[in-house]
Amino acid sequence: MSDVAKAMDCPSAGEREIVSVYLRGGLPEREARAFEEHYFQCERCAEAVEVGSKLREAFGKSPVVPVAPESRGLATWLPLAAAAVIAVVGYSVWQTTARQEAGPSVLRAVHPELDVKVVRSPQGGFEITWAPPPTAATYELEIFGADGTSLWKGESREPRVSIARDALPGSGARAMIQVEAFDAMHQTVAKSSPSLLEPSEERP
Amino acid sequence: MGQGPYTPVEAPLQDSDGEAAQFESYRARLRVFAARHIRERAAAEDVAQEAIARTLEALRDGRIRNPAAIGSYMFQTALRLCMHRSRSASREQRALQRFGSGSGEDSDESPLAGLISAEERSSVQGALGALPSDDRTLLELTYRDELDSEEIGRRLGVTAGAVCVRRHRAIRRLAKLLGVRKPSDRGLDE
Numbered sequence: 001m002s003d004v005a006k007a008m009d010c011p012s013a014g015e016r017e018i019v020s021v022y023l024r025g026g027l028p029e030r031e032a033r034a035f036e037e038h039y040f041q042c043e044r045c046a047e048a049v050e051v052g053s054k055l056r057e058a059f060g061k062s063p064v065v066p067v068a069p070e071s072r073g074l075a076t077w078l079p080l081a082a083a084a085v086i087a088v089v090g091y092s093v094w095q096t097t098a099r100q101e102a103g104p105s106v107l108r109a110v111h112p113e114l115d116v117k118v119v120r121s122p123q124g125g126f127e128i129t130w131a132p133p134p135t136a137a138t139y140e141l142e143i144f145g146a147d148g149t150s151l152w153k154g155e156s157r158e159p160r161v162s163i164a165r166d167a168l169p170g171s172g173a174r175a176m177i178q179v180e181a182f183d184a185m186h187q188t189v190a191k192s193s194p195s196l197l198e199p200s201e202e203r204p
Numbered sequence: 205m206g207q208g209p210y211t212p213v214e215a216p217l218q219d220s221d222g223e224a225a226q227f228e229s230y231r232a233r234l235r236v237f238a239a240r241h242i243r244e245r246a247a248a249e250d251v252a253q254e255a256i257a258r259t260l261e262a263l264r265d266g267r268i269r270n271p272a273a274i275g276s277y278m279f280q281t282a283l284r285l286c287m288h289r290s291r292s293a294s295r296e297q298r299a300l301q302r303f304g305s306g307s308g309e310d311s312d313e314s315p316l317a318g319l320i321s322a323e324e325r326s327s328v329q330g331a332l333g334a335l336p337s338d339d340r341t342l343l344e345l346t347y348r349d350e351l352d353s354e355e356i357g358r359r360l361g362v363t364a365g366a367v368c369v370r371r372h373r374a375i376r377r378l379a380k381l382l383g384v385r386k387p388s389d390r391g392l393d394e
Contacts, residue, residue, distance in 0.1 A: 020350070020371075046229075051379050058325050061347075140276070153268060
């Protein structure tokens with residue numbers, strides 16, 4: 001795709017207001033996070049973020065309004081948490097299949113969740129599979145250590161990957177896995193929460 | 205290495221100069237991203253540097269095959285680094301509070317002041333002064349007064365849509381004056 005086409009494909013190409021609203025902390029956190037993920041892949045939005053943050057600082061403001069710390073604003077947070085709990089419970093009742101395990105990813109709310117299964121291969125490696133979303137064309141899979149260090153990253157056009165035992169340092173002990181699905185335009189269509197790289201049947 | 209329907213990369217995607225230029229273009233967005241999440245300028249700089257180093261290493265090791273995936277890899281790396289730092293900072297704060305040394309409150313002073321240098325701030329002010337007055341007014345209303353497009357449109361007597369278009373052009377002009385050029389920018393506006 002040409003640069004021009006890429007720029008035209010940008011969902012915020014005609015609406016740069018999102019940049020100033022983001023920098024002044026006016027976006028809901030979920031949208032802010034989605035926009036961050038976007039501007040790491042969109043040069044035009046990244047440029048607007050860079051220039052906008054410099055402008056704010058030149059005008060004597062913080063370049064970007066930080067995420068409110070969890071410890072602050074408890075009185076504001078509690079009603080929101082209560083509302084979120086009610087929404088989650090309602091959603092769970094509505095769903096016929098309840099998830100047994102929910103990861104900590106804040107990105108889960110942005111994209112549909114990929115359910116990843118891990119089994120040991122006869123050779124001692126890992127066989128990783130997931131249900132393919134209808135529009136998915138490619139997948140990126142990453143394994144990282146408990147400290148966030150990336151241990152392995154690969155791509156696949158099929159909803160499965162085999163990883164040899166010796167491909168991971170320390171046999172992958174306490175490693176985490178995350179899978180992201182992309183459509184033909186390389187836009188994210190689904191993503192798994194980071195979860196421990198261990199055979200699914202061994203999970204408690 | 206893994207077995208499956210993918211193939212390992214045999215050669216680097218770019219020469220080292222090209223890599224360096226491309227990775228530097230991520231530094232500004234990494235700083236902003238990290239500053240928003242960890243609220244501290246020096247730590248934000250560290251995260252930006254670490255994310256660039258890790259991504260460059262992954263690229264050279266062949267763990268990133270598709271150049272289009274670099275941004276996504278950089279984002280995920282920076283996100284994990286920020287989460288890791290936030291957890292460490294929380295533990296440290298709790299420990300300090302346990303021993304009676306922590307203030308228990310964040311400072312009200314801007315922890316992000318100085319994300320750009322005084323020289324750079326002066327350069328931004330100079331570039332702003334070099335813009336046509338309409339552009340300058342629009343950027344001041346947006347970034348200094350923090351008005352939305354509807355309100356700016358009312359004040360300037362134009363539609364909110366026209367404000368968005370004009371602001372986009374003003375940002376582009378300012379970016380050029382500041383030398384903010386992305387590697388993939390060529391051909392967009394020439």
